[in-house]
Amino acid sequence: MDARARAECTRLARCVRQHCLRMTHRGRSGHVGSMLSMAEILAVLYTRVLRVDATRPDWPERDRFVLSKGHGGGAVYAVLGELGFFPMDWFQGYYRDAGRLMGHISHHVPGVEFSTGSLGHGLPVAVGMALAARNAGRAHRVVCLMSDGDCDEGSTWEAIFFAAQHHLDNLTVVVDYNRVQALGHSKDVLDLEPLARKIDDCHWAAREVDGHDVEALDEALRVLPFEKGKPSWLICHTVKGKGVSWMENTVSCHYGSVNDEQLARALAEVEGH
């Protein structure tokens, strides 16, 4: 990754955090902590990995991106708006009456493939997309971004087994592994460890990376699949609420946002990050 690409990823990640703080503040909605943890992941995916075209959201050969942690949809909207999939003044209506951007991610927004919200739905659909692409002889890839909460779900594990059985190496899972979910720390709710070993044992190719290091993310995702004949699984170690000091690693930021007094301070912290 050259200096220019690194700067662009860093800039986009910062924009994602700023947009998400403003959107959730204006909409008086929650889930900002979940959005802040995946800013670098999305920045690298959308500038370095996914083959998508803002002028042709329905381009048949585009890569498919599915956000399984649909409550964090604001972060994807932030990227799509920045890339020109829709006008950025749509951000003003996030989570508000008559707005175009619903709180949980919606396929009515240009660039969004699938609506999610309840956890455990994204991967089964992504697996279907990958199987359909291969059966149709299409070269596009499918990438599913999941939370650690997603990994608790039975439907996720059924999809894991199915993808391995069918050798879907056009499928990549990226986990925003911030170790916090709606009601607690993941180790207390349902301990996933050792996650990489479990995934490897399911005949996927698993790797781990610092999910806030854009160069490490880029290097990990530059060549897909990780192993021919296996789906790829990248565990991104992240911090919930990343960039806003009083939110980092807290459970409360899952349903939280910032109040009037906190907004300026949060934006200043993100700006200096």
Ligand SMILES: [Mg+2]
């Ligand atoms: Mg989490």
